[in-house]
Amino acid sequence: MDLGIQGRNAVVCAASRGLGRACATALAREGVNVVICARGADALNDAAEAIRPETKAKVVPIPADVSDPEQARAVIARARAELGQVDILVTNAGGPPPGGLFDTPIESYDTAHRLTLMSVVGLVREVVDEMKARKWGRIVNLSSICVKQPLDRLILSNAVRASVIGFAKTAATELAPFGVTVNNVAPGLIYTDRIVQLLADRATANGTTSEQELAKMEATIPTGRLGKPEELGAFVAFLASEHASYITGATIQVDGGAVRSLL
Secondary structure, eight states, rough: OOSTTTOEEEEEESOOSSHHHHHHHHHHHOOOOOEESSSSSSHHHHHHHHHHHHHHHEEEEEEOTTHHHHHHHHHHHHHHHHSSOOOOOOOOOOOOOOBEEEEEETTHHHHHIIIIIIIHHHHHHHHHHHHHHHTTTEEEEOOGGGGSOOTTHHHHHHHHHHHHHHHHHHHHHGGGGGEEEEEEEEEOOOOOOHHHHHHHHHHHHHTOOOHHHHHHHTTTSTTTSSSSSHHHHHHHHHHHHHGGGGGSSEEEESSOOOSOOOO
């Protein structure tokens, strides 16, 4: 399927590895020019060097911490300078550290708020005026299935990610008349470095091994396996496409059927 976005320009956050990198790669395969950002410059440059020859797309790495409003603004400004305009924004940030009610310091909630919610707010506010003016834009926020089904030992994510959904739903309503869509993708258990961290945390908490915790994870998924980053990347590319113009304000899980709620 031709997604109709060849020649468009995207900014993809936390794209040095994992889900962000998979999204950047999927967009680049569709002929989208991509600015990728992440905190680690070396890993970010490695990702750019890997994506370019595979896709032949223009890929610009910009080291940045999007939880810092000044750095988030600088990413969008640099993207405009390099690409001319921003048509597609994929927000993403490393998840807050795992923990429960009794072992999560109260100071961590403020850090999680800035990382998870305010990074999205800042980035979206930087791109919406130009998207409105052109009557076209795609904003996709990477979230988690914890917004539909809270996850054990992830109290920070459970508490803060839901606020992104509320922000996105309101933004989607206000931007819909201008041809700008805002959607959220809620990954389930997809094998990334984040999952490796969670497996180790749960193994320590439960006195087990990472392998035993992985088997328990897989047993909760109807498909019987963890997802692959490229499966999520392909879906994000579709939401950024011409074909998804009537989808906005949605929160869609990519989870192998793990979420049991009706909506």
